[in-house]
Amino acid sequence: MDARQSLADCFEENRRALLALSYRMLGSHEEAEDAVQETWLRLDRADTTAVRNLPGWLRTVTSRVCLDMLRSRQGRRQDHGEDDLGPANVATGEGDPEHEVLEAESVGLALLVVLNTLSPAERVAFVLHDMFGVPFDEIGGILDRSQTTAKKLASRARHKVRAPRERHLVEVDQHREVVAAFQIAACTGDTSIIASRLAPDVVRRADTAALSSGRPARLHGAGSVAHEISRFGGAARHSDLALIDGRVGLLVAPGGRLRLAVCFRIEGGLVKEYELVADPARLKCLCIRLLPAS
Template sequence: MDDRTSLAERFEEDRGHLKAVAYRMLGSASEAEDALQESWLRAAQADTSGVENLTGWLTTVVGRVCLNILRTRRTRREDPLDAYDVRARGTGEGDDPEQEALLADSVGLALLVVLDSLAPAERLAFVLHDMFAVPFDEIGPMLDRSPTAARQLASRARRRVKGRTVLPDADLARRRRVVEAFLAASRGGDFDALVALLHPDVVLHADRSVVPTPEPVVVRGAHTVARGAMAATGRALFTGVALVDGAVALAMAPLGRLRLVLGFTIVDGLVTDIDVVADPDRLIGFEVGFLDS
């Protein structure tokens, strides 16, 4: 068996692992597949006769390809929020938007949002080291930096990922249960469950970018707010629980890009106010953190 055949077999054996690396680096299943194809083309042309750990070596190849993509990536076009009603029309990117949503959900949408906010070097250092145990001795040369500098990049990214909380742990847990239940009911189209979570006099405020409308929208009453949530079940597929400015919230992030935030005021276990934000200028100012499961 020649080296190329051995490498091809190892690449296929490691494809799941390599795609996981690429997905966390890029936040898109279709881009991750493209990165794997480019990585194979590069790997196939390399001399691997002296490589002892092919899996580790392939991981670094994928990491380098993804780093180049991140450095050259242009901001995706700003689609209207209705473009993310995937049950009606899909995301416009990738072959299977619902599968993309499931993959994002398995990783954590909030984590993808935070990773997307990191500089490419920070993202590479954090993903490879903290998620895939690649030593800093290998990460540093990929970034043209010392292992110590790579460690500092990962540490900086780790602080961003963790975020901050303004609530005691017990209050955080109680609010998280309510927000998670709201998301589950929205995804499942369970109208009665939604109403049960809402105060009868709940008020929802949505900025002009949400619909969009000339003026902000105000909706009052549990049944009216619940009906609105039922109409957005497609969006809910790309929505996850996150820490936003230290409070438990919902973040809608198709392809890892933050597009909408729902903030909740919760009193005695019921939602009394919902603030829906889609204004890009406001979204940029939010500090998003990942909630551990």
């Protein structure tokens, strides 16, 4: 077996792991494929005779490619005033949307949404260390930063991604159960099941961006609200639970791109009131964190 074939075989053995790494860094299957393909091109051109750990070398190169792509994406958004709620190819509908949605849901929609709030360096440091266990000295080399700085970047990212431990209160667990039950009921489209999760005098509010033609900004009563959810609740299939401004809520994020936040007020184990937030300016102002482990 010649050296080039040996390199190709090693690359194929590591392709799945490199795709998983790239997807979590980029939040886009298409961009992750591009990053892994670029890694192969660099491997094909490189002199690897002195490389003792080729899988580690591939991980380092892929991480640097992803970092460059994240920085380029951030620069485009700043230049053109685009939002930062998700990867660009999902916004334009490029690629295979159905595959993108399934990929995002397998990773966790809330996680992808929160990762999009990080700077490129924070995202790379967090993904490498907290999700793949890469040591900080290696991360520092990838980022061209010191080991200490890499630790600080990951710590800062962790603070933005995960809720503080003191938030893990009994109330959070109770509300998690209620919101999860609401989410499941909305997916069924059955008005009686949906109504069973609502207070009789429930109120639904919404900003203008969240409303389709003819829908009122405020809706009152379990019957009316349940009927609306049965018609428009299909989006719940692409939702995930998260902490929104310190309370358990839902993020509707097909393909990992945040489109709608549902903010709840819960009383007596039932949904008393909820608001649909879809205005991009308002979405950017929300403090979104992953729910603590139950």
